[in-house]
Amino acid sequence: xxxxxWQSPCQPLDMVARARAQARQDQLxxxxxxxxxxxxxxxxxxxxxGCERPQILRPWFAVFAGDHGVVQEGVSAYPQAVTGExxxxxxxxxxxxxxxxxxxxxxxxxxxLGTALPLEPLAGVLHLQVGAGTANFARExxxxxxxxLIALEAGRSSVERALAAEADLYVGGEMGxxxxxxxxxxxxxxxxxxxxxxxxxxxxxDDSGVARKMAVIERALALHVAECNSPEETLRRLxxxxxxxxxxxxxxxxxxxxxxxxxxxxxSVAALCAVRLNPACRDWLLFSHRSAEPGHAAVLAELQxxxxxxxxxxxGEGSGAAVAxxxxxxxxxxxxxxxxxxxxxxxxxxx
Numbered sequence: 001x002x003x004x005x006w007q008s009p010c011q012p013l014d015m016v017a018r019a020r021a022q023a024r025q026d027q028l029x030x031x032x033x034x035x036x037x038x039x040x041x042x043x044x045x046x047x048x049x050g051c052e053r054p055q056i057l058r059p060w061f062a063v064f065a066g067d068h069g070v071v072q073e074g075v076s077a078y079p080q081a082v083t084g085e086x087x088x089x090x091x092x093x094x095x096x097x098x099x100x101x102x103x104x105x106x107x108x109x110x111x112x113l114g115t116a117l118p119l120e121p122l123a124g125v126l127h128l129q130v131g132a133g134t135a136n137f138a139r140e141x142x143x144x145x146x147x148x149l150i151a152l153e154a155g156r157s158s159v160e161r162a163l164a165a166e167a168d169l170y171v172g173g174e175m176g177x178x179x180x181x182x183x184x185x186x187x188x189x190x191x192x193x194x195x196x197x198x199x200x201x202x203x204x205x206d207d208s209g210v211a212r213k214m215a216v217i218e219r220a221l222a223l224h225v226a227e228c229n230s231p232e233e234t235l236r237r238l239x240x241x242x243x244x245x246x247x248x249x250x251x252x253x254x255x256x257x258x259x260x261x262x263x264x265x266x267x268s269v270a271a272l273c274a275v276r277l278n279p280a281c282r283d284w285l286l287f288s289h290r291s292a293e294p295g296h297a298a299v300l301a302e303l304q305x306x307x308x309x310x311x312x313x314x315x316g317e318g319s320g321a322a323v324a325x326x327x328x329x330x331x332x333x334x335x336x337x338x339x340x341x342x343x344x345x346x347x348x349x350x351x
Contacts, residue, residue, distance in 0.1 A: 004232075005246070006152065010280040013239070014050040022047030024053075027340040027348075031203030037308060041286070041328055042335035048259040048284060049168065053336045056329050059106040060167035061318055062158045062249065063090065063097060064149075064326035066113035066241030067133030069142065070220070075181040075213040077204045080133070083177050084115040090175075091122050096315055097173055100322035109158060113151060113241035128154055132239050137185065138220045141237040148236040155248025158304035158306060163256055170253050170260045171325070172267055173318020174242040177203070180293060182240045183269040185217045187295050189225065190272055191235050192300055198295030202314075208286055231276035239273070246270035249279070263321040264291035264313060268299045275303060288324035289313055 096196035158181040180202035289309035
C-alpha cells in the first residue's frame with residue numbers, strides 16, 4: 001500500500017499537565033489512590049487534553065457500518081439484511097447507541113461504508129459505498145488495496161469532523177453482521193494465537209455454530225497467512241470496512257491530539273491494528289469495558305489495557321463506551337471539584 005499517512009507522528013503527551021494533575025490529586029481530601037482508576041483516568045485525560053483539570057463536554061460518537069462477505073460461510077446467527085435494517089433503526093433513534101448518545105448529550109454520526117443489500121439514502125447517514133460489503137475472506141482477500149485505503153480515510157475524515165465540532169472525546173462504534181468473525185481472524189493473525197482462544201458466539205451462535213465459525217477462520221488463515229507480512233496487508237485480507245475505518249479513526253485521533261474511548265472486542269481489534277501500524281497511537285486510547293466475547297481478554301492484554309467496566313456486554317455499536325462515559329465525566333468532576341486539604345482545613349498525613 002502507498003499513501004501511508006498513518007505513519008505520521010502522533011501528538012506528544014503533555015507531561016507538564018500530567019505533573020500538575022498528579023500534584024492536585026495528591027492534595028485532594030482523600031487518601032492517595034482511594035478513588036482507584038478514577039484518579040488514573042483524570043490524570044490521563046489531563047495529559048491528553050493538556051490541562052490540569054480536564055473536562056468532557058462535547059463527546060463525539062461515530063458508528064461505522066459495513067457488511068462482511070464471510071457471512072456466506074454461515075458464521076452468523078443473523079442474516080446480512082440486519083446491517084442495513086439496524087442503520088434504519090439508528091436513524092429512527094431506536095438502537096441502544098441512539099438512546100445512550102441522546103441521554104449523554106453526545107453527537108452521533110452514522111457512516112455507511114457498504115451493505116450487502118441495496119439501501120435507500122437515509123437522512124443523517126453518510127453513505128460512502130466502498131463496496132457491497134467485503135469479499136468472502138475465506139476464499140479471497142476481504143478488500144482491495146484501494147478499498148482498504150478508502151475505509152481508513154473514512155475514519156480519519158470522521159475525526160476531522162469531530163474536531164471541527166470542537167469535540168473533546170471521540171468514541172467509535174461498529175455495526176456489521178459477521179464482524180466478530182472478522183475480528184477473531186484479525187486478532188489470531190496479529191497475535192499469533194489459536195483461533196479457539198479468540199472466536200466466540202458473537203450474536204448468539206450455539207456450540208456447533210462456534211465450531212463452524214472457527215473452522216472458517218482456520219481455513220481463511222491458511223489461505224492468507226503467507227501474505228500477512230504487515231499490519232496493512234493483514235487488515236486488507238482479513239478485515240472489514242468498519243474495522244478499517246475505526247483503525248483510521250484511532251490513528252487520526254492520536255495524530256490530531258483527540259482522546260479516543262475504545263468500545264468492545266471489535267473496536268479493540270481495530271485499536272490493535274492501529275497500534276501495529278503506529279505504536280505511538282496507543283497513548284491516546286482509553287478502554288471502556290471488557291466484552292463477554294472470549295477473544296477480548298487477549299487483545300486487551302496485548303494492548304496493556306485495563307478497562308473501566310466488566311458488565312458482560314457484547315452488543316457493539318459503541319454502547320459499552322457510552323455506558324463508561326459517565327465514569328470519565330465523574331472522574332473529571334471529582335478531580336476538579338473536590339477540595340484540597342488546605343482548602344478544607346483538613347489535616348493531611350504527616351510528610
